[in-house]
Amino acid sequence: MMVDWEAFAGGLQLIATWKTPVLVFAGMMTGLIFGVIPGLTSSIGIAIILPVTFLMEPIDALVLLTSVYTGGLTGGGITAILINTPGAPGAIATTFDGYPMTQKGFQNEALGLQITSSVIGGFSGYIFLLFFIHAMVRFALQFGPSEMIFLTVFVLIVIGAVRGRSLARTLFIGIFGLLVGTIGTSEVTGIVRGAMGFDGLEDGIPRVICIVGLFAVPEMLNLITRGFIADINVARAQDIRKLLRGVQDTFRYIKTIIRGALIGISIGTLPAAGSTVSCLLSYSQAKRAAKKNQHFGEGEPEGIVAAETANNASEGGAMAILLALGIPGSGSTAVLIAAFTLHGLVPGPRLFQDNAAMVYGLIAANLFQMLILGFAALFVAFYLARVVFVPTRILAPCLMIVMAMGAYSVRNMFFDVYLLFFVGILGWFFRRYDFPTTSFIIGYILGKNLDMEFYRYASLFGSDITVFLKRPISAVLFFMTLLTVALQIHRYRKSDS
Numbered sequence: 001m002m003v004d005w006e007a008f009a010g011g012l013q014l015i016a017t018w019k020t021p022v023l024v025f026a027g028m029m030t031g032l033i034f035g036v037i038p039g040l041t042s043s044i045g046i047a048i049i050l051p052v053t054f055l056m057e058p059i060d061a062l063v064l065l066t067s068v069y070t071g072g073l074t075g076g077g078i079t080a081i082l083i084n085t086p087g088a089p090g091a092i093a094t095t096f097d098g099y100p101m102t103q104k105g106f107q108n109e110a111l112g113l114q115i116t117s118s119v120i121g122g123f124s125g126y127i128f129l130l131f132f133i134h135a136m137v138r139f140a141l142q143f144g145p146s147e148m149i150f151l152t153v154f155v156l157i158v159i160g161a162v163r164g165r166s167l168a169r170t171l172f173i174g175i176f177g178l179l180v181g182t183i184g185t186s187e188v189t190g191i192v193r194g195a196m197g198f199d200g201l202e203d204g205i206p207r208v209i210c211i212v213g214l215f216a217v218p219e220m221l222n223l224i225t226r227g228f229i230a231d232i233n234v235a236r237a238q239d240i241r242k243l244l245r246g247v248q249d250t251f252r253y254i255k256t257i258i259r260g261a262l263i264g265i266s267i268g269t270l271p272a273a274g275s276t277v278s279c280l281l282s283y284s285q286a287k288r289a290a291k292k293n294q295h296f297g298e299g300e301p302e303g304i305v306a307a308e309t310a311n312n313a314s315e316g317g318a319m320a321i322l323l324a325l326g327i328p329g330s331g332s333t334a335v336l337i338a339a340f341t342l343h344g345l346v347p348g349p350r351l352f353q354d355n356a357a358m359v360y361g362l363i364a365a366n367l368f369q370m371l372i373l374g375f376a377a378l379f380v381a382f383y384l385a386r387v388v389f390v391p392t393r394i395l396a397p398c399l400m401i402v403m404a405m406g407a408y409s410v411r412n413m414f415f416d417v418y419l420l421f422f423v424g425i426l427g428w429f430f431r432r433y434d435f436p437t438t439s440f441i442i443g444y445i446l447g448k449n450l451d452m453e454f455y456r457y458a459s460l461f462g463s464d465i466t467v468f469l470k471r472p473i474s475a476v477l478f479f480m481t482l483l484t485v486a487l488q489i490h491r492y493r494k495s496d497s
């Protein structure tokens with residue numbers, strides 16, 4: 001049986017109290033606030049609130065913390081649209097079309113699209129989690145080191161080609177990102193690599209600093225040359241009807257929603273992949289399937305739908321692997337493991353046997369979260385959208401200060417503030433000379449994971465490279481990678497001619 005309905009009914013009884021909607025709303029608003037502040041993420045919000053939950057009942061504590069997680073994923077997309085700054089790593093692809101829509105004066109519609117897609121994606125992820133959690137876990141367990149290596153290479157090539165105009169630059173900057181991702185102490189050998197004598201680099205470059213630096217700092221430098229984010233003659237006053245029009249327009253892209261949800265759920269189950277990879281992969285597939293009259297990267301609504309649906313759908317996949325195997329798929333789920341442990345619970349196979357009602361209650365509460373999310377996020381977005389009318393001479397310095405504070409809060413080190421602006425200058429250089437930042441980011445995110453998988457592969461199979469072709473999934477990924485490279489070379493040659 002896919003669902004133990006008796007345990008599910010017991011879970012509903014656990015959350016059928018007045019505290020549940022209060023905790024969901026409080027956690028959701030906290031997550032949204034942390035999501036919209038550049039440099040802060042839902043994982044930081046969960047870590048800050050975690051001690052507060054010590055005296056709470058386990059189900060209440062987990063409902064509160066997962067609400068922060070959900071709100072943070074969605075909040076990151078709001079700033080991605082308004083100021084081209086992803087508030088969370090999973091909102092990177094939202095900037096591609098969300099910010100151009102803001103510059104054209106369609107920020108209200110873009111926010112409506114983003115929030116509705118997030119709600120649909122998150123709801124889909126938890127529905128899959130409810131009915132197919134065991135199948136999702138079996139799928140994830142099929143991925144050994146050989147599969148993860150070629151999945152990483154495949155994703156790097158597919159996503160890297162989305163924004164790049166030159167195959168050589170795309171591959172170069174992607175490989176550079178892989179190298180940057182390995183900076184720090186090796187988890188296998190304990191050897192410090194690439195730190196260049198800086199103590200602050202021994203743990204690597206924090207992900208949030210790298211992403212905010214690459215996207216936000218160059219954008220602030222561009223903003224100071226303009227009076228406002230959007231052309232003040234084009235930008236329209238805040239109108240709730242425009243937001244609701246964006247909500248309505250989302251349902252014009254049913255195929256994109258289904259594809260994005262499936263990609264998000266599948267990638268979300270894979271450790272270290274998470275929402276960033278899923279949203280970029282979903283965006284790349286939507287762009288490949290685009291019609292001739294669609295212009296992705298210039299304010300195409302379907303691009304926002306593809307990115308945000310996969311972003312929040314990945315939450316269901318990440319929670320599946322967390323609940324069933326005790327493996328975190330992201331920084332936020334890693335902190336959630338600490339919450340389980342704090343309340344005497346051990347995520348893994350026995351969690352379903354010993355606390356089935358609580359697990360189903362948590363899933364049901366997360367489905368309820370998605371309904372609250374729509375209203376809470378629309379409320380926050382409606383007022384935050386007024387930022388487009390703030391003069392950039394005021395907005396840019398204020399945001400730079402907020403970003404510096406966010407960078408410092410990651411590890412309480414002034415070194416991270418310097419690192420933020422150094423990465424920002426690097427990001428400006430990438431833009432100036434047309435290097436695709438997306439390729440660097442995906443290489444950076446997957447670099448440490450790829451490094452670990454090579455160590456695992458070597459320990460299991462030695463120097464036998466035929467294993468890649470002997471295992472069905474890795475063989476399929478290998479040939480898909482070759483096919484993708486061939487198609488990209490053909491496309492670039494065709495465009496050059």
